[in-house]
Amino acid sequence: xxxxxxxxxTVRALRPRxxxxxxxxxxxxxxxxxxxxxxxxLPAAVQDVERRGKYILFRLDTVFLxxxxxxxxxxxxxxxxxxxxxxxxxxxxxxxxxxxxxxxRLGTAEVAREFREELxxxxxxxxxxxxxxxxxxxxxxKVWLLDQRNLAGIGNIYAAEILFRAGIDPRRPAHxxxxxxxxxxxxxxPAVLEEALAALGTTLADAAYQTPEGEAGDYAPxxxxxxxxxxxxxxxxIVRVELGGRGTYFCPRCQK
DNA sequence: TCATCCCTGTGG
DNA sequence: CCACAGGGATGA
Numbered sequence: 001x002x003x004x005x006x007x008x009x010t011v012r013a014l015r016p017r018x019x020x021x022x023x024x025x026x027x028x029x030x031x032x033x034x035x036x037x038x039x040x041x042l043p044a045a046v047q048d049v050e051r052r053g054k055y056i057l058f059r060l061d062t063v064f065l066x067x068x069x070x071x072x073x074x075x076x077x078x079x080x081x082x083x084x085x086x087x088x089x090x091x092x093x094x095x096x097x098x099x100x101x102x103x104x105r106l107g108t109a110e111v112a113r114e115f116r117e118e119l120x121x122x123x124x125x126x127x128x129x130x131x132x133x134x135x136x137x138x139x140x141x142k143v144w145l146l147d148q149r150n151l152a153g154i155g156n157i158y159a160a161e162i163l164f165r166a167g168i169d170p171r172r173p174a175h176x177x178x179x180x181x182x183x184x185x186x187x188x189x190p191a192v193l194e195e196a197l198a199a200l201g202t203t204l205a206d207a208a209y210q211t212p213e214g215e216a217g218d219y220a221p222x223x224x225x226x227x228x229x230x231x232x233x234x235x236x237x238i239v240r241v242e243l244g245g246r247g248t249y250f251c252p253r254c255q256k
Numbered sequence: 257t258c259a260t261c262c263c264t265g266t267g268g
Numbered sequence: 269c270c271a272c273a274g275g276g277a278t279g280a
Contacts, residue, residue: 103265104265244257
């Protein structure tokens, strides 16, 4: 799921439910997460729920519980009922539970006194540094966008969507972008992410991302996952190539 | 900067 | 059965 729009949607749904509430207990249903409850002094009040890039931070009295959903993780809010398959961690509150569900078990949960990850500026923050930063990189622009040390929050889907909307070929070296292209990119990054956020993110057929309330995201990609299908703008078949080891989709006519 | 690996499920 | 999947750490 989980790029900025999905993670932010998750945080926004959870925050009003648990901010200020007492976390009573944490149960690890997956042995590899057994360290989590052991590292926490409970009960503890949740001061806030925050997003840093694609990380979710539960700010407790003295520590952070830091969750990364990776490929298949999601956080669900439950007031009653059985746990879904692949539930790994349960956070118990007086009025309900947060479930960390993760089919592929690549997601992580850590307890730490502070958040120490090398993340670049958030993709929804001020992007005025973009021209200077891009000038210094020979990486393909799509690979640059995916590197969380450059910009935090963009993943494979939205990198493709952003470059489509900016009309830029994902293979172009970052430093080769013209000032006009950089300006387009700067405008399109928040536009695409906000649009996806308004739709509660993207839910693809095979990966059941959902918000904590169980809703699917409605964002419909223009190019991601559409190899061979006609471009929604010009009808040219969407092309898939591999960049930085991951599938990369673009329209060879709209993106130069 | 790139390949490899983590893990499991699904679709071709 | 194999390829592939939205992420990221690691080691060469």
